[in-house]
Amino acid sequence: xxxxxxxxxxxxxxxxxxxxxxxxxxxxxxxxxxxxxxxxxxxxxxxxxxxxxxxxxxxxxxxxxxxxxxxxxxxxxxxxxxxxxxxxxxxxxxxxxxxxxxxxxxxxxxxxxxxxxxxxxxxxxxxxxxxxxxxxxxxxxxxxxxxxxxxxxxxxxxxxxxxxxxxxxxxxxxxxxxxxxxxxxxxxxxxxxxxxxxxxxxxxxxxxxxxxxxxxxxxxxxxxxxxxxxxxxxxxxxxxxxxxxxxxxxxxxxxxxxxxxxxxxxxxxxxxxxxxxxxxxxxxxxxxxxxxxxxxxxxxxxxxxxxxxxxxxxxxxxxxxxxxxxxxxxxxxxxxxxxxxxxxxxxxxxxxxxxxxxxxxxxxxxxxxxxxxxxxxxxxxxxxxxxxxxxxxxxxxxxxxxxx
Ligand SMILES: *Cc1c(COP(=O)(O)O)cnc(C)c1O
Numbered sequence: 001x002x003x004x005x006x007x008x009x010x011x012x013x014x015x016x017x018x019x020x021x022x023x024x025x026x027x028x029x030x031x032x033x034x035x036x037x038x039x040x041x042x043x044x045x046x047x048x049x050x051x052x053x054x055x056x057x058x059x060x061x062x063x064x065x066x067x068x069x070x071x072x073x074x075x076x077x078x079x080x081x082x083x084x085x086x087x088x089x090x091x092x093x094x095x096x097x098x099x100x101x102x103x104x105x106x107x108x109x110x111x112x113x114x115x116x117x118x119x120x121x122x123x124x125x126x127x128x129x130x131x132x133x134x135x136x137x138x139x140x141x142x143x144x145x146x147x148x149x150x151x152x153x154x155x156x157x158x159x160x161x162x163x164x165x166x167x168x169x170x171x172x173x174x175x176x177x178x179x180x181x182x183x184x185x186x187x188x189x190x191x192x193x194x195x196x197x198x199x200x201x202x203x204x205x206x207x208x209x210x211x212x213x214x215x216x217x218x219x220x221x222x223x224x225x226x227x228x229x230x231x232x233x234x235x236x237x238x239x240x241x242x243x244x245x246x247x248x249x250x251x252x253x254x255x256x257x258x259x260x261x262x263x264x265x266x267x268x269x270x271x272x273x274x275x276x277x278x279x280x281x282x283x284x285x286x287x288x289x290x291x292x293x294x295x296x297x298x299x300x301x302x303x304x305x306x307x308x309x310x311x312x313x314x315x316x317x318x319x320x321x322x323x324x325x326x327x328x329x330x331x332x333x334x335x336x337x338x339x340x341x342x343x344x345x346x347x348x349x350x351x352x353x354x355x356x357x358x359x360x361x362x363x364x365x366x367x368x369x370x371x372x373x374x375x376x377x378x379x380x381x382x383x384x385x386x387x388x389x390x391x392x393x394x395x396x397x398x399x400x401x402x403x404x
Pocket of ligand 1: 051098099126201202203242243244246314316362363389
């Protein structure tokens with residue numbers, strides 16, 4: 001039991017216009033601006049009123065399985081040459097990752113706004129499954145847009161979404177992957193905004209989404225901070241999280257932002273190395289740009305075109321990054337590093353072998369970041385790693401890579 005979790009937690013109001021220094025904002029077509037404005041106002045109203053946070057706390061506690069445990073992993077720590085290592089166990093959340101925190105929050109918001117239909121985009125299908133789950137629980141119609149190539153690669157997740165009652169639309173345009181799914185979902189949303197709600201999967205996109213998603217994911221750090229104090233009497237020296245779009249990381253960082261002594265480290269997908277097209281390490285080689293309605297750091301080529309990305313892990317494979325991370329990077333409050341595919345795979349194997357915990361390949365990037373830091377930090381340091389999800393979804397892929 002973790003009696004440290006205090007319910008209900010509060011949802012903070014949004015900052016004006018969602019600016020994080022020079023990053024963020026809502027750089028969208030005119031048709032979308034009033035729809036986003038309505039969303040921001042509805043959220044602010046409900047956040048002040050308190051009912052949304054109370055219902056969300058109840059769902060998180062009685063349906064999703066919060067609080068998730070904080071687990072010390074001494075055998076793993078010893079292998080890394082680290083002092084103490086703790087894992088925040090988002091892998092134990094219902095559906096196997098942190099994504100459900102956000103899906104439940106936004107689905108509740110949708111229902112309060114009188115919307116009857118949620119739409120979402122998905123790449124590998126993890127956000128689609130979380131959205132379909134929240135929609136089933138809350139009695140909302142659900143449509144998930146997925147690139148046709150992604151859908152073919154992720155048959156099992158497509159079937160899971162259908163079992164949950166969602167309609168899955170396979171997008172035939174473009175490269176038939178995540179970016180095309182986002183474009184289609186946004187088009188649909190603009191045309192059907194009266195009864196639909198766009199349930200966005202990470203701390204990215206135009207205002208208010210990066211802030212909304214952070215508010216729904218901050219429960220991770222509210223819990224872990226209290227759990228660290230309770231279990232060790234102190235805060236961690238270093239907190240590490242993987243950064244795809246940035247939702248688990250911003251949720252894991254939030255409650256520590258004013259704890260200057262806690263070093264915050266985000267780990268990006270280093271893929272096969274830093275050649276163009278081979279990675280998703282935005283802070284290593286990206287520069288300021290605009291993507292999906294936000295000003296942020298983007299992987300661009302010399303003609304300012306968005307570069308293709310690669311990561312062994314679908315959740316890390318995105319050319320932009322949440323604008324609050326761009327800001328935390330610019331101000332130096334958080335550091336960003338990258339881990340290669342090979343480093344992530346090594347930690348995937350090492351954690352399950354030494355501790356019986358199978359991490360998602362995304363989360364294995366955070367572990368790889370911790371493995372790099374451990375020798376620098378020495379034996380007195382305490383490292384907290386946000387284990388964003390479980391690796392069951394990745395077992396077939398890892399088996400295939402070993403066979404090939
Ligand atoms: C989707 C996903 C990620 C990456 O998304 P963020 O928004 O960066 O958190 C990380 N870990 C897991 C397990 C995921 O499913």
